[in-house]
Amino acid sequence: MQGPGAIREAPRSVAAMADVEISLATPDETEQLVAGARTAYASGLRTQRGFTEEAAIAKAVADVLALLPDGAGTPAHVFLAARKGKALVGGVRRPPVLRW
Numbered sequence: 001m002q003g004p005g006a007i008r009e010a011p012r013s014v015a016a017m018a019d020v021e022i023s024l025a026t027p028d029e030t031e032q033l034v035a036g037a038r039t040a041y042a043s044g045l046r047t048q049r050g051f052t053e054e055a056a057i058a059k060a061v062a063d064v065l066a067l068l069p070d071g072a073g074t075p076a077h078v079f080l081a082a083r084k085g086k087a088l089v090g091g092v093r094r095p096p097v098l099r100w
Contacts, residue, residue, distance in 0.1 A: 025081035025091055030072035033079060033091040038064045067095075
């Protein structure tokens, strides 16, 4: 279906996974993942919601702090890291409300 209201599939990134290791993130990796997420969130607030850079950063810092008041040490959150060789290439956070 095309035209107004059409549902479009989001573009996907495809990468070879044979050489990617996924396991619990170290505290340093978790801090990197949280910082990256905060930066990406602030960028989205600027580009998609029209926030000024200062307001976007302030909101991103406040929102991430609300989700993770103790940063990487926030109880019940699990962080997984994806590594290619020794390089951190991605990660995921499992909040306490989800059940896997």
